[in-house]
Amino acid sequence: MTMILDHVSHAYESGTAMQVMALDNISLVIPDGQFIGLIGHTGSGKSTLVQHLNGLLAPTSGNIYYDGRDIHDEDYPKKELRSKVGLVFQYPEHQLFEVDVFKDVCFGPKNLGLSQKEIELRAYEALKLVGIEDEYFYQSPFDLSGGQKRRVAIAGVLAMKPQVLILDEPTAGLDPKGRDEILKQIAALKAKTGITVILVSHSMEDVAEYVERLIVMNRGRVLYDDTPSAVFAHYEELEKIGLAAPQVTYVMNELAKAGFAVRTDVTTIEEACDEILRVVSSVPFE
Amino acid sequence: MIRDITLGQYYQADSVIHRMDPRTKIVGTIAFIVSLFLIKNIIGYAAAAVFLAAVILISKVPFRYMVKGMKAVVFLLLITVVFNMFLTPGEVLVSFWKFRITKEGLRQAVFMALRLSFLIIGSSLMTLTTTPNNLTDGLEKLMKPLKILRVPVHEIAMIMSIALRFIPILLDETDKIMKAQLARGADFESGNLIKKAKSMVPILVPLFISAFRRANDLAMAMEARCYRGGEHRTKMKPLRYRGRDLTAYLTLAAFVAVIVMTRRIILPF
Numbered sequence A: 001m002t003m004i005l006d007h008v009s010h011a012y013e014s015g016t017a018m019q020v021m022a023l024d025n026i027s028l029v030i031p032d033g034q035f036i037g038l039i040g041h042t043g044s045g046k047s048t049l050v051q052h053l054n055g056l057l058a059p060t061s062g063n064i065y066y067d068g069r070d071i072h073d074e075d076y077p078k079k080e081l082r083s084k085v086g087l088v089f090q091y092p093e094h095q096l097f098e099v100d101v102f103k104d105v106c107f108g109p110k111n112l113g114l115s116q117k118e119i120e121l122r123a124y125e126a127l128k129l130v131g132i133e134d135e136y137f138y139q140s141p142f143d144l145s146g147g148q149k150r151r152v153a154i155a156g157v158l159a160m161k162p163q164v165l166i167l168d169e170p171t172a173g174l175d176p177k178g179r180d181e182i183l184k185q186i187a188a189l190k191a192k193t194g195i196t197v198i199l200v201s202h203s204m205e206d207v208a209e210y211v212e213r214l215i216v217m218n219r220g221r222v223l224y225d226d227t228p229s230a231v232f233a234h235y236e237e238l239e240k241i242g243l244a245a246p247q248v249t250y251v252m253n254e255l256a257k258a259g260f261a262v263r264t265d266v267t268t269i270e271e272a273c274d275e276i277l278r279v280v281s282s283v284p285f286e
Numbered sequence B: 001m002i003r004d005i006t007l008g009q010y011y012q013a014d015s016v017i018h019r020m021d022p023r024t025k026i027v028g029t030i031a032f033i034v035s036l037f038l039i040k041n042i043i044g045y046a047a048a049a050v051f052l053a054a055v056i057l058i059s060k061v062p063f064r065y066m067v068k069g070m071k072a073v074v075f076l077l078l079i080t081v082v083f084n085m086f087l088t089p090g091e092v093l094v095s096f097w098k099f100r101i102t103k104e105g106l107r108q109a110v111f112m113a114l115r116l117s118f119l120i121i122g123s124s125l126m127t128l129t130t131t132p133n134n135l136t137d138g139l140e141k142l143m144k145p146l147k148i149l150r151v152p153v154h155e156i157a158m159i160m161s162i163a164l165r166f167i168p169i170l171l172d173e174t175d176k177i178m179k180a181q182l183a184r185g186a187d188f189e190s191g192n193l194i195k196k197a198k199s200m201v202p203i204l205v206p207l208f209i210s211a212f213r214r215a216n217d218l219a220m221a222m223e224a225r226c227y228r229g230g231e232h233r234t235k236m237k238p239l240r241y242r243g244r245d246l247t248a249y250l251t252l253a254a255f256v257a258v259i260v261m262t263r264r265i266i267l268p269f
Ligand SMILES: Nc1ncnc2c1ncn2[C@@H]1O[C@H](COP(=O)(O)OP(=O)(O)OP(=O)(O)O)[C@@H](O)[C@H]1O
Pocket: A012, A013, A020, A021, A022, A040, A041, A042, A043, A044, A045, A046, A047, A048, A049, A202
């Protein structure tokens, strides 16, 4: 189910003095099963872009195709689109409302008009996929910790069995441990289900380890769209737009400048470690 | 989708009206509304229309913004017009089936529509040209004499300014919540009334929770800054009348005088 964005632009408050060009001529192809990171400085248009993918916002100009059909065609079933392209918003507080966690996760599949049995089955599966234990099922979602709320919110969308899962800043406001846990969970989920996952973030460190493709946005445009290591090679340009490559990129580049023959395109700490050991151990002692 | 509501919205511009003391604008708006109810004939409405148009021009607020405010009450306006038109007894002009439109009814309806629209445009002009903070400052100062009657004037003003401040925030929040639920396949449009009302629950619960959380945060922040209302509190920018306010009051007095005079003109319709 390939998704195609064809010269999509979006202006907020268009036609007024306060017009903001949030997306500027964006063209992208998102094939099945990719793990994509969408990165950009605050205000670069990431949230605006992902809301186009499930038809919550309509482009001011340009077209979006899902599975070969224009999603803004009159007769395109919007509800079906939203069940296939699941979007989890930045703040879980915006969607949790039921008396207990389990019921809340049931909301999505219920809207799809499934049988009660199927609804509950899906809710159970979804909660398990995000690592929520049974003991939390009948608690109020408002009594959970920030990280748990986020998981329940993700489960609420997963229960609709989407083919594309979009997560808008799933780690915002979490401590480093909570952040790592949720990212690991998402990676595990991706490995298990094989669906397309788009991870929105403004931290390179967050996504570098997991994604296979990195889209960097700046002021409503796509600046880079490549593998993480190819994108990080532009670390100096990234800094200019308020982003930074992962720490290891800097370490490796400094080492290379200091005369060590290390590869600079590594993206994770483990890779960097191996690479440094490889180079250091090949240097003969004098 | 929900951002089109202009109630309590401020339009940034640099005009004499914007710079005027909020008290002048409040008194002016009240005087304008009262004089609307004094009007007896079409000449009076013409005078009010000229006055309103002049103030709008001076204020530099695009006319479009006033009309936007009207949209919300168009239904109310229609009902008033229809009731007045059909239910006023008098000399029959047109009649069909069970309905009769009378000359008096038609007159009533037109006048009522004019009165209501002027009222709404006039008051939205005030909110469009005055920041919420200024508005409550003005109200507080105007109501100060009520303190003798132990009315908690400062507290009322504070409550109002906080409420006004939160309107856009809560609208924004509602927009986000609606989107989050739409993304989970929620449907706010189809179905009968009961189903529609039920579909509001997933919006209202998060909205209330967020409103309470914000209120709590705000109370905490005020507490942390040792906020004490009322007595001995000074203002960073105390309100002061200037020359333009005097001009405004004089113009206003002239306007009210004109309106009162138009009452004496007797027209055949
Ligand atoms: N509802 C709106 N009305 C008007 N302008 C908006 C609205 N939402 C976003 N914008 C503007 O559009 C631009 C892009 O915003 P967007 O929320 O897509 O950025 P973002 O990349 O998601 O940022 P963040 O990292 O802070 O979430 C910003 O300049 C923002 O001010």
